[in-house]
Amino acid sequence: MAKITVNGKPQEVANPTSLAQLMEQNNIAQPDMVSVQLNEEFVQRERYAATALKDGDEVDFLYFMGGGRS
Amino acid sequence: MDFTEEQINRYSRHILLQDVGVEGQEKIRRGRVLVVGAGGLGAPVALYLAAAGVGAIGIIDGDTVDLSNLQRQVIHFTEDVGKPKVTSAEEKIRRLNPDVQVETYQTLLTAGNALEIIRGYDFVVDGTDNFPVKFLINDACVMLRKPFSHGGILRFDGQTLTYAPDAACYRCLFHAPPPPNAVPTCSQAGVLGAIAGMLGTIQAAEALKYLTGVGELLTNKLLTFDAKTMTFRTIKTKRSDKCPICGAHPTITQLIDYEQAACDISDRQKH
Numbered sequence: 017m018a019k020i021t022v023n024g025k026p027q028e029v030a031n032p033t034s035l036a037q038l039m040e041q042n043n044i045a046q047p048d049m050v051s052v053q054l055n056e057e058f059v060q061r062e063r064y065a066a067t068a069l070k071d072g073d074e075v076d077f078l079y080f081m082g083g084g085r086s
Numbered sequence: 087m088d089f090t091e092e093q094i095n096r097y098s099r100h101i102l103l104q105d106v107g108v109e110g111q112e113k114i115r116r117g118r119v120l121v122v123g124a125g126g127l128g129a130p131v132a133l134y135l136a137a138a139g140v141g142a143i144g145i146i147d148g149d150t151v152d153l154s155n156l157q158r159q160v161i162h163f164t165e166d167v168g169k170p171k172v173t174s175a176e177e178k179i180r181r182l183n184p185d186v187q188v189e190t191y192q193t194l195l196t197a198g199n200a201l202e203i204i205r206g207y208d209f210v211v212d213g214t215d216n217f218p219v220k221f222l223i224n225d226a227c228v229m230l231r232k233p234f235s236h237g238g239i240l241r242f243d244g245q246t247l248t249y250a251p252d253a254a255c256y257r258c259l260f261h262a263p264p265p266p267n268a269v270p271t272c273s274q275a276g277v278l279g280a281i282a283g284m285l286g287t288i289q290a291a292e293a294l295k296y297l298t299g300v301g302e303l304l305t306n307k308l309l310t311f312d313a314k315t316m317t318f319r320t321i322k323t324k325r326s327d328k329c330p331i332c333g334a335h336p337t338i339t340q341l342i343d344y345e346q347a348a349c350d351i352s353d354r355q356k357h
Contacts, residue, residue: 080269081238
């Protein structure tokens with residue numbers, strides 16, 4: 017198991033787990049609609065499957081949010 | 087610095103602040119802020135900036151006031167329904183603070199007018215409800231090296247970041263607008279009215295901090311909150327080398343009207 021942090025909350029994942037798998041496990045319905053930061057670095061969409069998570073990693077899913085005017 | 091006695095009284099709670107004082111208030115008076123969208127976010131932003139004595143407030147919005155706006159767009163009143171939003175907003179600002187010069191643009195911000203309009207201001211507040219204009223504001227501000235505050239709200243959530251030259255821009259985090267209708271807007275999914283006030287006042291505070299030079303801006307950070315649990319998070323971000331507008335090899339060199347492009351494509355498909 018690897019202990020990681022997802023959006024500020026601790027989470028344990030099997031070793032190995034890729035970023036793409038983590039998104040599945042976290043029920044991210046539209047992966048295209050999310051920006052992903054790993055340890056404060058932006059991860060390119062093409063790299064999700066190839067990026068393996070390790071102990072201590074901090075993952076942030078950033079969501080599009082519009083709203084405001086209408 | 088020639089504040090009248092009345093002005094000293096009006097702005098006394100600012101002047102009392104050690105970090106602001108008369109000098110800070112003078113900076114606020116000399117400030118020019120553009121508010122894009124006179125809606126849920128733009129309403130509290132414009133009201134607080136007007137109350138604060140910002141010298142000139144520009145407001146751009148092409149819409150008229152609708153009854154369904156009044157649940158959160160606190161600058162518009164019941165009798166304003168049907169009135170252009172910029173007119174309604176201008177009237178309230180004048181009544182709140184006659185010191186403020188109001189500049190209204192009853193139109194949409196587009197690739198054609200964005201640079202020209204934004205150029206005349208010190209700080210821009212994004213209070214729009216759609217991604218094409220959010221990206222347009224970002225791109226125009228990056229090109230002009232103009233600081234701005236991004237704001238988004240949906241349901242019970244809000245997010246905001248401040249861009250300043252050489253800090254992470256909105257595109258560093260979100261490369262391109264989502265496809266039309268992929269992300270719901272407030273008019274589709276709803277929003278708790280007070281959320282607009284929570285986020286708008288953060289944006290107004292950022293504008294005032296920028297004008298006065300007080301504190302640290304919300305740059306290289308994304309602040310998000312969930313009002314259901316009243317949880318606030320600040321996520322550290324970085325300028326992205328691969329950012330299509332502010333990265334090492336920018337691919338965007340002119341402004342884009344995304345909405346227009348999307349409409350054109352769907353129109354073409356229909357025929």
